[in-house]
Amino acid sequence: MVSIEKIASMNPWWSKGSDFAGLDSDLLAYNSERSVIKFERLPSFYSVLKPGMIYLLKGPRRVGKTLLLKLLIKKLLDENVQQEDIFYFSFDTITTSKELDNMLRDFLSKPPAGIKYIMLDEVQSVNGWENVVKALYDAGMLANAVTIATGSIAHLLKQEM
Numbered sequence: 001m002v003s004i005e006k007i008a009s010m011n012p013w014w015s016k017g018s019d020f021a022g023l024d025s026d027l028l029a030y031n032s033e034r035s036v037i038k039f040e041r042l043p044s045f046y047s048v049l050k051p052g053m054i055y056l057l058k059g060p061r062r063v064g065k066t067l068l069l070k071l072l073i074k075k076l077l078d079e080n081v082q083q084e085d086i087f088y089f090s091f092d093t094i095t096t097s098k099e100l101d102n103m104l105r106d107f108l109s110k111p112p113a114g115i116k117y118i119m120l121d122e123v124q125s126v127n128g129w130e131n132v133v134k135a136l137y138d139a140g141m142l143a144n145a146v147t148i149a150t151g152s153i154a155h156l157l158k159q160e161m
Contacts, residue, residue: 002099010089018077026067027074049146051115054133057150065150066090069119072148082113090121097128104132108141116145124151 012020021027049055057065073086087107094100100120108116123129133149136142 054147088119091125118147120149
């Protein structure tokens with residue numbers, strides 16, 4: 001079982017609000033003068049997100065998927081989304097769908113102030129993750145949530161080789 005401390009460490013805005021951006025290494029690098037990546041389309045990306053929808057972002061590692069999620073989190077906080085309604089988890093360390101199911105059910109069981117935002121980063125590491133998300137969707141638990149899952153395509157490229 002994933003500890004609440006680990007989950008809280010991946011969601012620093014729960015305790016720091018939008019001040020988390022000043023401590024996040026990805027956002028600090030993005031905002032530095034040396035950054036070569038700039039997301040010009042974040043406002044339009046943000047505007048198409050609808051509750052009840054599941055969005056998938058896939059691509060090679062290190063192209064900016066995680067950075068895009070963190071920029072979105074910062075924008076949500078700037079738009080006054082309650083910090084407790086934003087959930088992020090990077091799946092580099094867990095591999096069971098049961099752990100994913102438990103985490104999401106726990107997050108979704110808390111009463112929302114508004115729309116909930118669920119960001120599952122590198123979710124391809126969890127075998128059966130899509131079944132967990134589909135079961136929650138089918139049960140109506142994601143009706144008031146925007147769910148975004150990212151995944152690396154490196155494993156797909158490796159299989160083709």
